[in-house]
Amino acid sequence: MRKKLSIVDIANALNVSKTTISFILNGHAQDKRISAEVIEKVMKYVAEVGYKPSSLAKSLRTGKSNTIGLMVEDISNPFFASIARLIEDRAYKNGYKIIYCSTDNDTNKTRDLISMFRDRHVDGYIMAPPEGIEEDIESLKNDGMPVVLFDRHLPKVKTDYVEIDNLFSAYNATRHLAEQGFVNIAFVTFLSPQTQMVDRVKGYHEAIKNSKLNGIVEEVVFSQDDELIMQALRDFLKKHTSVDAILFGNNHIATCGLKVMREFGLKLPGDIAVASFDDHDVFKLHTPPVTAIAQPVEDIADNVITVLLAKLNGGSSAAKPQSIILKTDLKIRDSSKKSS
Incomplete structure (x- = not known):
């Protein structure tokens, strides 16, 4: 299997410091007054070898992965699938990608999935939660992670939620x-x-x-x-x-x-x-x-992603949690x- 290139490999190949490579790839070349000649050499080499930076490494540097974890009872259920699709479209237009998973209403599985999302450094969580994960959500909130619930809520957890009457x-x-x-x-x-x-x-x-x-x-x-x-x-x-x-x-x-x-x-x-x-x-x-x-599937999805994006953009991180109740037909x- 071909080894994935790193910044160190590029630096060694071009005899340029890895710090300089990092500045160029992260768009800070001009700020650091790196010459146009070096920038061109690095970018040309990167294009030739097909280098792609590690998304995990980038998230560790920037503190953002631009991903959202979406956890539902069953992603194959048409109700959840429709909402997930609408959320994905809106999130993508705002620079975020969605990672889906099904909890099967299993508390232990949900905890494992939350742990997986933590390891992937997702920026926020959307959940149709099972019972028994109140402490896990509180832990996410304490770590500054925005969490929006939908379809149902957990009475002991103060967080944003969207559901019907x-x-x-x-x-x-x-x-x-x-x-x-x-x-x-x-x-x-x-x-x-x-x-x-x-x-x-x-x-x-x-x-x-x-x-x-x-x-x-x-x-x-x-x-x-x-x-x-x-x-x-x-x-x-x-x-x-x-x-x-x-x-x-x-x-x-x-x-x-x-x-x-x-x-x-x-x-x-x-x-x-x-x-x-x-x-x-x-x-x-x-x-x-x-x-x-x-x-109102479209309204549910729209409200969920609107609330989460507001949290992610820092506009309402300290605001009182919203309880949005929508009508049915x-x-x-x-x-x-x-x-x-």
């Missing part, structure tokens, strides 16, 4: 199902202590109470294996045959639920009505199209409309 969104969708005449409305979601899921359950319960109905909440243990999720949903539908409508807590569990309903031969909305958090192309293409709570489609 989860409570009202669940309330609104549940009320819609009740107003359509459905009386046995279930809320089916993943078992989670995260703030966004807690608020969705609260919103559902408030709507059920105000509609004078009896609520049914099913919290399924998350698994990377969709078959395990689907089996839990099969068991739920077999046990609760009177359920005539379901609000799903996110699009992942909803797509698993739609597969199970097809297995069971259930017709939407005649046998059972469906609505879900997190709109998705699958819901629009499904027959019938599925009612969904559409999160209930996309009413045929899956939740009561048959006449």
